[in-house]
Amino acid sequence: MENQFECPECGTVFEEGQTECLECGYKIRNYKLIAVLGYIFSFLFPIVGIFIGFYLHGKQQKNGKYVVVLSLVMLLIILLVPWASDINLNYYYSYN
Ligand SMILES: [Zn+2]
Numbered sequence: 742m743e744n745q746f747e748c749p750e751c752g753t754v755f756e757e758g759q760t761e762c763l764e765c766g767y768k769i770r771n772y773k774l775i776a777v778l779g780y781i782f783s784f785l786f787p788i789v790g791i792f793i794g795f796y797l798h799g800k801q802q803k804n805g806k807y808v809v810v811l812s813l814v815m816l817l818i819i820l821l822v823p824w825a826s827d828i829n830l831n832y833y834y835s836y837n
Pocket of ligand 1: 749750751752753
């Protein structure tokens, strides 16, 4: 069942949309919303995305791993693009 998941505290199966475990009172956070935020941040502010990703990963959310990986890729792109354009510039000047 895709729309069911287990309480991380007591293992009771929830229906999606429940906000609290009926057995132990564990509050279910809206991890899907946090995951969406994580994906958005991974594009805009990858460093924030990494933190959100680790947070989700710590909560056993599989999206956490993807958010971390995506954030790292975006961070690499942000760091490498100016570096790569510098090389092109040096290449250009060395021939002119
Ligand atoms: Zn529970």
